Amino acid sequence: xxxxxxxxxxxxxxxxxxxxxxxxxxxxxxxxxxxxxxxxxxxxxxxxxxxxxxxxxxxxxxxxxxxxxxxxxxxxxxxxxxxxxxxxxxxxxxxxxxxxxxxxxxxxxxxxxxxxxxxxxxxxxxxxxxxxxxxxxxxxxxxxxxxxxxxxxxxxxxxxxxxxxxxxxxxxxxxxxxxxxxxxxxxxxxxxxxxxxxxxxxxxxxxxxxxxxxxxxxxxxxxxxxxxxxxxxxxxxxxxxxxxxxxxxxxxxxxxxxxxxxxxxxxxxxxxxxxxxxxxxxxxxxxxxxxxxxxxxxxxxxxxxxxxxxxxxxxxxxxxxxxxxxxxxxxxxxxxxxxxxxxxxxxxxxxxxxxxxxxxxxxxxxxxxxxxxxxxxxxxxxxxxxxxxxxxxxxxxxxxxxxxxxxxxxxxxxxxxxxxxxxxxxxxxxxxxxxxxxxxxxxxxxxxxxxxxxxxxxxxxxxx
Numbered sequence: 001x002x003x004x005x006x007x008x009x010x011x012x013x014x015x016x017x018x019x020x021x022x023x024x025x026x027x028x029x030x031x032x033x034x035x036x037x038x039x040x041x042x043x044x045x046x047x048x049x050x051x052x053x054x055x056x057x058x059x060x061x062x063x064x065x066x067x068x069x070x071x072x073x074x075x076x077x078x079x080x081x082x083x084x085x086x087x088x089x090x091x092x093x094x095x096x097x098x099x100x101x102x103x104x105x106x107x108x109x110x111x112x113x114x115x116x117x118x119x120x121x122x123x124x125x126x127x128x129x130x131x132x133x134x135x136x137x138x139x140x141x142x143x144x145x146x147x148x149x150x151x152x153x154x155x156x157x158x159x160x161x162x163x164x165x166x167x168x169x170x171x172x173x174x175x176x177x178x179x180x181x182x183x184x185x186x187x188x189x190x191x192x193x194x195x196x197x198x199x200x201x202x203x204x205x206x207x208x209x210x211x212x213x214x215x216x217x218x219x220x221x222x223x224x225x226x227x228x229x230x231x232x233x234x235x236x237x238x239x240x241x242x243x244x245x246x247x248x249x250x251x252x253x254x255x256x257x258x259x260x261x262x263x264x265x266x267x268x269x270x271x272x273x274x275x276x277x278x279x280x281x282x283x284x285x286x287x288x289x290x291x292x293x294x295x296x297x298x299x300x301x302x303x304x305x306x307x308x309x310x311x312x313x314x315x316x317x318x319x320x321x322x323x324x325x326x327x328x329x330x331x332x333x334x335x336x337x338x339x340x341x342x343x344x345x346x347x348x349x350x351x352x353x354x355x356x357x358x359x360x361x362x363x364x365x366x367x368x369x370x371x372x373x374x375x376x377x378x379x380x381x382x383x384x385x386x387x388x389x390x391x392x393x394x395x396x397x398x399x400x401x402x403x404x405x406x407x408x409x410x411x412x413x414x415x416x417x418x419x420x421x422x423x424x425x426x427x428x429x430x431x432x433x434x435x436x437x438x439x440x441x442x443x444x445x446x447x448x449x450x451x452x453x454x455x456x457x458x459x460x461x462x463x464x
Contacts, residue, residue, distance in 0.1 A: 038104035039088040041066035055119035059086035060128030072206045076216035092127035102135040118228040123147040130154040136165045152184040166194035172202035176362040257295035260286040380411035398429035409440030430460035
């Protein structure tokens with residue numbers, strides 16, 4: 001990994017005089033000059049002009065969908081003048097390919113565009129967030145900030161007082177990484193590192209566009225503090241008043257815990273640019289109220305319970321690979337999933353309901369990642385047991401049913417492959433090309449039922 005931490009230099013001084021790409025539109029594929037196997041999606045803001053330099057965001061999606069983060073951050077990039085590039089090759093898995101993709105994007109953008117090298121940023125979703133953080137660690141100060149969406153630092157690269165970049169996290173309240181991101185935010189605060197956590201209602205996903213906008217605005221604030229962007233008092237005051245209005249609304253509604261979080265965030269975010277003593281004072285006063293103290297204790301206790309249950313789920317999934325423990329582990333896991341579904345339905349508070357949902361999704365994703373390497377290695381029978389756990393959690397999902405159909409098809413189980421494929425079609429699966437290209441369905445193609453299933457899939461595609 002150390003070899004990848006080399007200093008990147010421009011091959012040519014200055015930006016190219018001829019504009020290669022249109023502005024104000026997403027370009028899905030740009031081939032890097034030096035490495036033709038590396039491509040990225042590109043967004044140049046409408047105001048792009050090579051006579052000045054521009055900040056750049058390097059984006060990592062866990063499924064190599066380079067265009068997706070650009071769609072998420074396009075509006076904020078347009079408003080504040082960022083070049084955004086998203087790797088089409090970086091994905092979940094070993095870290096070195098993602099680092100290679102990130103460095104290839106960086107080299108290419110430094111060569112092709114007029115870039116402000118003091119303002120290079122990395123963003124990512126899920127495993128892509130960990131790739132972004134790893135790239136920032138390896139580059140040792142060249143990346144000014146990271147936006148981690150739905151995940152934090154790589155396990156082997158946890159933050160320290162020497163972490164050389166600012167970190168803004170985004171997290172949905174149904175995301176199974178909720179506890180991780182909240183604890184990371186508190187860790188960064190204890191280390192005195194620039195940090196912010198933007199929470200929203202939702203699951204494990206790239207953030208909504210308004211949250212993406214707030215994350216980029218936070219980068220703007222950090223640049224003002226660092227002196228790499230001119231201070232803009234009017235702009236800063238506008239952001240402050242918007243966030244202050246939200247904090248006051250929460251206080252007026254009586255949601256004092258949320259108000260405490262908001263005032264604390266105001267003080268941390270705008271310290272160094274504006275007088276934040278009133279917000280520090282209000283946050284301290286709220287924190288001393290018994291109702292807030294009680295809520296803080298409940299939140300910490302809920303985090304501890306969530307971590308305990310996550311460990312339990314992970315243990316059961318792991319035991320399923322042991323032939324002696326498999327039956328008991330599967331029984332215990334299905335029983336726990338049923339308990340969590342019951343807890344979700346009978347929850348007395350929104351917090352209890354969200355905790356149950358996050359744990360259910362943790363079981364879902366843990367089963368998926370246990371089954372995936374088995375599937376990739378051809379151990380289809382073993383992989384199937386994990387995908388069936390997913391189907392028990394999300395019986396409505398056409399994607400999971402399709403995964404089961406492929407797994408059964410490749411294992412030579414025609415009967416169950418057809419049954420699962422029919423389930424996928426009945427639940428709305430619409431990717432006809434994917435079905436027709438799947439080698440695991442070769443032995444199904446002469447079966448009349450297969451043709452009937454394809455007709456349903458075609459209808460789904462037309463109506464989608």
